[in-house]
Amino acid sequence: MLFTIGPAGDTAMRLTFQEPPSPHLTHLLLQLQRTAQAHFLDALSDSVVGYTTLTLFFMPLRLQRDQVSAWLEKTARSLSDSKQVEATSNKEAVVLPVFYDPAVAPDLTSVADDLGMTVDALITVHSATLYFAYATGFAPGFCYLGTLDPRLKTQRLSTPRLRVPAGAVAIADQQTAVYPCESPGGWRIIGACPVTLFDITATPASTLAVGDSVRFEAIDEQTYCSLGGQL
Amino acid sequence: MKTLTLAKAGIASTIQDGGRLGTLQAGIAPAGAMDPLALKAGQYCLGHRAGEAAIEIAYGNIRATSSHDCSLVVTGAPATVLIDNEPAPTQCIHTLRAGQTLTIGPPSEGVYSYLHVSGGFNTDLVFASRSTSPREGIGGLHGGYLRDQDVIPLSDGASVSDTYRADPGLCKIAQRAVLTLRYVPGYQYDELAPALIQRLNEDHFEVTAKANRMGVTLNGPLLQTGVESLLSEATCQGAIQIPPDGNPIVLMKDRQTMGGYPIPGAVIESDCARLAQARPGQRIRFAACTPQEADNIRWLEHHYVETRLR
Numbered sequence: 303m304l305f306t307i308g309p310a311g312d313t314a315m316r317l318t319f320q321e322p323p324s325p326h327l328t329h330l331l332l333q334l335q336r337t338a339q340a341h342f343l344d345a346l347s348d349s350v351v352g353y354t355t356l357t358l359f360f361m362p363l364r365l366q367r368d369q370v371s372a373w374l375e376k377t378a379r380s381l382s383d384s385k386q387v388e389a390t391s392n393k394e395a396v397v398l399p400v401f402y403d404p405a406v407a408p409d410l411t412s413v414a415d416d417l418g419m420t421v422d423a424l425i426t427v428h429s430a431t432l433y434f435a436y437a438t439g440f441a442p443g444f445c446y447l448g449t450l451d452p453r454l455k456t457q458r459l460s461t462p463r464l465r466v467p468a469g470a471v472a473i474a475d476q477q478t479a480v481y482p483c484e485s486p487g488g489w490r491i492i493g494a495c496p497v498t499l500f501d502i503t504a505t506p507a508s509t510l511a512v513g514d515s516v517r518f519e520a521i522d523e524q525t526y527c528s529l530g531g532q533l
Numbered sequence: 534m535k536t537l538t539l540a541k542a543g544i545a546s547t548i549q550d551g552g553r554l555g556t557l558q559a560g561i562a563p564a565g566a567m568d569p570l571a572l573k574a575g576q577y578c579l580g581h582r583a584g585e586a587a588i589e590i591a592y593g594n595i596r597a598t599s600s601h602d603c604s605l606v607v608t609g610a611p612a613t614v615l616i617d618n619e620p621a622p623t624q625c626i627h628t629l630r631a632g633q634t635l636t637i638g639p640p641s642e643g644v645y646s647y648l649h650v651s652g653g654f655n656t657d658l659v660f661a662s663r664s665t666s667p668r669e670g671i672g673g674l675h676g677g678y679l680r681d682q683d684v685i686p687l688s689d690g691a692s693v694s695d696t697y698r699a700d701p702g703l704c705k706i707a708q709r710a711v712l713t714l715r716y717v718p719g720y721q722y723d724e725l726a727p728a729l730i731q732r733l734n735e736d737h738f739e740v741t742a743k744a745n746r747m748g749v750t751l752n753g754p755l756l757q758t759g760v761e762s763l764l765s766e767a768t769c770q771g772a773i774q775i776p777p778d779g780n781p782i783v784l785m786k787d788r789q790t791m792g793g794y795p796i797p798g799a800v801i802e803s804d805c806a807r808l809a810q811a812r813p814g815q816r817i818r819f820a821a822c823t824p825q826e827a828d829n830i831r832w833l834e835h836h837y838v839e840t841r842l843r
Contacts, residue, residue, distance in 0.1 A: 308720040311769035311799030312827035318720060323764065348557045350767035352791065357767035359557070362831055367824055437765055439791030442560040442669050446765060446791075485668075500560075502659065502671055508559055 303327075303382040307371050313347070314359040315370045317378055323353040323448070325434050325513075330387045331356045332513050337377060342370075351512050352437050353446075395432060395515035398480065398495050400471050401526035402428075405533055406494035413456055413473070413490050425520050427451045428492065433478065435514040443482030443500025445510040450476045462488030469495045469531065471518070482508075493518075496531030535603075535687040537650060540634070541596040542681050545745070547665035548654055548673040549647075550586035556660050557767060557790045564664035564672065565786050567645050567746060567809035568705050569802075570838065571609035575649035577699035577842040578606045578626055585653030585688075586663040588679065590646045593639040597648075601631050603687065604651040609704045610643030610810060624701045643706040643810040652690030666787060668747075699842045705806035711737065712807060712815055714783070715822045715830070716773060718798040722821075725797055729756050733773075733797060738781070738817040740808070746787040748774070749808055751817060755779030762793040771800030773819070783808055801827045803834055 304320040317334070319327055331351045338349060338358055348359040360370050381387065402425045404410050414421045433447035440446075450473055458474045463486060466472070470481040472489035481487060482499035495518075499509045510516065527533070539546075549572070552565020566572035566589055575587055588595075593612040606626045607614055614621045615636040621627050629635050640646055656663050656674050665673030674685055722730065738753035757779045768774070772784045774794045783800055784792075785808075798821065800808065808817070822830075 306720060309717045309799075309824045310719055310767070311771050312717050312801040312824065312831065314767075314769050316720065316766070318766075347554045348563075350557045350790065352766035353764040355764075355766040357769070359769070362828070363835065367828070437791060438558055439560040439765070439767070440789050444560050483669075506559075512558070 305378055305382070307374050307378075309367065310357050313362050314357050315367060315374060316355055316357045317374050319354045319382075321354065323436055326387065327354060328434070328436055328513055330381060333387055334378060334381060337381075338373070341373065350439065393514070395517045396510060397517050397519050398497055399521040399525065399529060400429065400493040400495050400518045401521055401523060401531055402493040403523065405523075406526075406531070407471070407491050409490035410492045413492055416456060417454065419453070424454065424492065427453055428473070428478070429518045429520050431517075433516045433518075435510055435512050435516060438508065438510065438512055441481075441483060441485050443508045443510070445479060445499075445508075445512075445514075445516075447478045447516055448476055450478050452476075456490055458488040459490060462486055466491065467494075467532075469497075471495050494526065494531060496526055496529035535599075535601045535652075535689065537597050537599050537654075537685045537687055539595060539597050539679055539681065539683045539685070541594065542679040542683060543590050543593065543595040545591040546595060546679040547589050547667065547746075548586050548656055548679070548685070549589040549664045550584050550662055552664050552786060553660045553662045560790050561660070561669055561671070562666055562787045562790055563770075564662070564666045564746075566647065567786055568609050568647070568806045570806060571645070571647050571704035573838065574699060574701055574703040574842065575606050575608040575647050578608070578701050579604060579649050579651050581649070581653055583653070585649070586656070587647040587649045588654070588685075590637065590648060591644055593637050593646055595637050595648070597635045598633065599629050599631060599635075599650070599687070601687070603629055605629055605635065606649050606701050607637055607646055608649065608701050609646040610640035610706065611702075612640040612646045613638035626701070642708070642812075643704065644812060645810060650687055652688040655686040655688040668787060703838065703841060704810065706810045707807045707815075710816060712811055712817050713820050714800045714804045714808060714817055715820050715827070716771065716798040716800045716804075717824050717827050718821050719796055721795055722797045725758060725795060729758065730797060732756060733781075733819055734821060736818075738819075740811050740813050740815040740817060742813045744813060746785055748782045748784045748788060749811075750780055750782045752780060753817075756781055758795045760795045763795065765791045765793045768792040768796075769799050770802065771805045772796045773798055773800065785809060801830060803830055
């Protein structure tokens with residue numbers, strides 16, 4: 303597999319694979335991340351897996367960038383050539399209940415109209431896919447899930463909303479996600495999930511991690527409310 | 534319990550230390566003092582060796598009283614200090630007696646001042662840091678900006694302490710007509726149009742009022758990339774992010790941890806603090822530097838700071 307290595311600012315190095323995102327690539331990046339953490343220990347200040355990237359942040363007074371890039375070069379090459387990439391998550395797919403209803407999803411009807419399908423068909427398609435968690439970040443507990451059924455591919459809002467409520471289930475391009483907390487956002491909201499996705503007092507704090515599988519399950523209003531959902 | 538009561542909290546004061554490590558994948562920004570040098574100067578002045586937190590004050594204007602005698606120092610943007618309405622000399626260590634009122638006025642230049650109290654603030658650690666991340670609602674006293682009448686616990690060690698040989702005046706205020714921000718080009722540098730890179734490197738920009746702990750938006754020639762978004766990847770401090778409207782945003786301590794906008798490079802850590810202390814209207818130019826030059830700047834600064842602070 304082809305990759306490049308270069309600086310991300312003055313205290314991080316980024317490895318970028320020259321191929322489209324895939325669960326296999328994500329598992330490889332996760333394995334590289336674990337190997338890097340075990341190798342550099344606390345001389346690494348942080349590390350982040352993105353769709354096709356691994357960014358290693360290093361303590362500049364303890365670790366030289368050349369050491370980081372040499373290690374990345376060697377380890378990425380041997381890992382990507384070997385066939386021994388392990389799936390990290392043996393856990394079963396996380397099932398997230400979603401109340402798909404205009405009462406909590408301001409864009410549900412307009413998205414269905416734009417796509418030329420009924421709301422019921424949209425719900426069926428969105429909840430039939432087994433999604434893969436490609437990346438986390440943006441906000442605490444936010445997880446980028448792919449790949450959306452091509453029939454649901456939509457544009458983002460031209461003007462992002464200043465406030466998207468916590469629990470909003472949204473789609474954009476080929477991705478879907480649940481907003482874990484209230485934040486600004488330009489994705490189109492098609493449902494609401496009553497499950498808390500980020501809790502600072504829990505271990506781990508985030509329900510979803512990179513490499514997880516996720517499925518959405520349609521629920522009715524009563525179930526939504528009984529799970530703590532707000533109308 | 535020893536406490537500091539804020540009669541007046543200022544417009545955007547937060548408790549900050551050096552920030553968090555290892556939380557980016559979870560989507561939690563590192564936070565931490567916008568001017569790490571000013572934070573360090575205050576820590577050294579009071580003999581703090583355990584990364585004690587300070588109150589980061591944007592544009593001054595706070596009033597506080599302490600329940601016990603303590604030593605304090607104000608670093609960063611130089612602001613007038615009054616104790617019981619009596620002017621106290623700036624840039625030195627003060628004694629605040631129990632019940633006396635401390636007033637910190639507006640700074641004459643710069644943005645962020647830091648109030649350090651002997652022993653440090655004793656708020657809860659969240660992921661091993663006391664830094665406040667208002668967006669995530671974590672850290673600090675209650676996860677947000679400090680409010681009038683907040684009562685902040687001080688550590689038991691808070692007392693009138695010995696003076697240490699350190700320079701409280703160390704901070705990152707640039708007294709320059711045009712502030713040069715050195716940046717390390719990233720992998721997208723070569724993929725962006727040469728004309729755009731030329732504008733970035735040769736034209737002048739200006740700090741706008743959209744400047745806060747998340748990022749600093751600049752005004753100048755529009756940098757139109759024609760790219761709406763890329764695959765999301767980790768952001769780093771100082772990243773020069775170019776959204777579709779063409780006005781670059783330099784990402785700071787409370788940045789979102791992932792981004793998908795084009796990023797030609799990232800401003801080096803040393804100059805990020807200078808940008809943090811720059812007020813709206815400050816003129817800016819960018820200068821590309823190699824990673825090796827960035828390392829040399831860091832080593833020089835590290836050596837200088839250790840010399841001035843010990």
